[in-house]
Amino acid sequence: MTRRVRAIVIGGGIGGLAAAAALDRQGWEVTVLERAPSLEPVGAAISLAPNALRALDVLGVGDEIRDLAAWQGDGGLRTPAGRWLVRTSAAAAAARFGGPLVLLARATLVDRLAALLPAGTVRTAAAASVTDPGGRARPARVTTAEGELEAELVVGADGVNSRARTALFPAHPGAVYAGFTTWRVLIPVPGVEFASHETWGRGHIWGTHPLKDGRVYAYAAARTPAGERAPDDEKAELLRRYGHWHDPVPAVLAAARPADVLRHDVHHIAEPLPAYHRGRVALLGDAAHAMPPTLGQGGNQAIEDAVVLAHHSRDLPAYTGARLARTTAVARRAVRVARLNMAGNRAAVALRDTAVAALSKAGPALFLRGFDGIADWRPPYASGKEHAGEQR
Template sequence: MAQSSRAVVVGGGIGGLAAAVALHRRGWRITVLERARSLEPVGAGISLAPNSLRALDVIGLGDEIRDLAVRQAEGGLRTPGGRWLARTSTAAAVERFGGPLVLLPRATLIDRLAARLPAGSVRTGADTRLTDPGDADHPARVTSPDGELEADLVVAADGIHSAVRRSLFPDHPGPVYSGFTAWRVLLPVPGVNFASHETWGRGRIWGTHPLKDGRVYAYAAAVAPAGERAPDDEKAELVRRYGDWHDPIPAVLAAARPEDVLRHDVHHIAEPLPAFHSGRVALLGDAAHAMPPSLGQGGNQAIEDAIVLAHHGDDLAAYTAARLPRTTAIARQAVRTARLTMMTNRVGMLVRDATIAGLSLAGPALFLRSFDGIADWRPPRQPYASDEAPVGNP
């Protein structure tokens, strides 16, 4: 790609910034247009699996993130009463997938990505509209508060309700409600020591994970009608739903203030898009393949998208060919897993829990099989001749 080529990235989230960094390293001139007034993400953590960490290695950021994150060490899956159904093993994950699973605040990853972009390349408060997707003979065009921009490539990383996606594929049905709502908190919980865990109940789950900076990231999800909200506040709703579950859940709830609790309904793209590109526009992350969080792969797949897109440069058909089948398969697996975790039938739950416990007895490696083909992904062969960063094996 010629040094003068220009890419406009619509959306300053993890996927958009990762794409901007990867393209910048390939010699593209980058402009990132983010609708929000700042890049500060809402309070939440993100789990990065070996696949996305290897992708971050390509842009020289993998080791820095590993140093800033906490390895998700010994923990596992529990029942609301506290019984362990399955234990996780960091050593088994490293042996199977070539690296650990790590956890860190989303804000940390956003900050580190943004720091690798040239000054002035990120514009916030920039509500952006695609006015022309372009083609082989003329550039794409977007309109922002600063006027119209032409681009050799537009990267649409504008999220699950992507306006760019609707413009490119107006007949696509778009995202659907996944059947459950989710809460997140990120806060200090003094005096509490615990093993990282996820707990499955009847149509409800809870997860609690310590972070390297001493805070706790906790999340919950429950089957609920779309749009339902607590009659008082969302902390009170969490207490009603999870207050009698095992430690440390009551302590986390006691430490939270109502304003610490974030809630959002979960949506996903059930019908795959016909392509992840049109003209000179490429869709990335949730704009292309939003999935339930049940595998923890939403952000990971966006990072993969970013690296593969930069690798293929202006060959967007090759980008679609590389990403659409993989993300479609992972999204479908995430939907199946969400149905399992959100199960409400008591007999089905007994069978589910017994099966998980049996698999765990056979060894943690057997339990990790559900991530085969996901966490062991490796990025395309290094495209940079003079990269200082270590890269995962091809």
């Protein structure tokens, strides 16, 4: 039996929930279908730059997120022995981009986005697939375990291995392995004080950042073969790789339990899609433009997508026009940064560190220039209500 609905969002992650909230503010009746049994996010914490915070302002939740999050930027870049290559300033970043870079738990952001939606909007344990993208004269069709749904608009926000993307562009090669894996922990580390930092080694990076709630977010990345896993457990693997690095890395590892450590290989879309829509279906976030995490922009770009999609929800070619070039450029920049900070050749690492240190001495503005054109983005409208009538 086929049932008609107005808008469906496939995927209840950050991008999907933001899209649902933005569409709701534009007057759409939205159903979110999430295949997992709960909205518990994959991952530990998320960095939000001013561009994403401005998009969250459109949803009416930006100030709340700023209040819950820790400002980032007072710290810098180090070598594994502890030498500072770059000192950064949160105030300088906020002044340059018109707002702070902040960090908070992914679960907190997911909870706040879900709270923006009417009761009953989100259905978990509800896998869905696009069976017909629809067209000008016909609705899109989505198949679920409970039957088929027709919708005026479908949003594919189902992640890096998106089935919605495959349905729209079956000839596209999809996401490919980026050449490295990541580990993340989000834990209390009592009695340890440190300056927020990222550390670049040979084919390895580590980052340690405090959250406002007192926990510590730490992440690591290393060049490994795809699919490789530790012979014992991932905490032991981190100790082997990073246990001899500068403080507070050993203290963080000592406080972590094996169950606290998340590990995921990194995949990205190396070949851009020809469009972010087909028929009545639009893609956003990792489904459209999965990128390495080296700029911290994956989730940020998904939130941007959400508010721009709502703005162009009756004109999906305009959505593609607004997002394809921008996100492709950001993704390519993330790939270039990954080549830099994951360099494994000893001579290349020495040259990299010397160049980064010299750049830092020239002034913090030069180092921050890497986020120009990214963090200074502004949404196409200030709030979600004023355009609701014309979007219906």
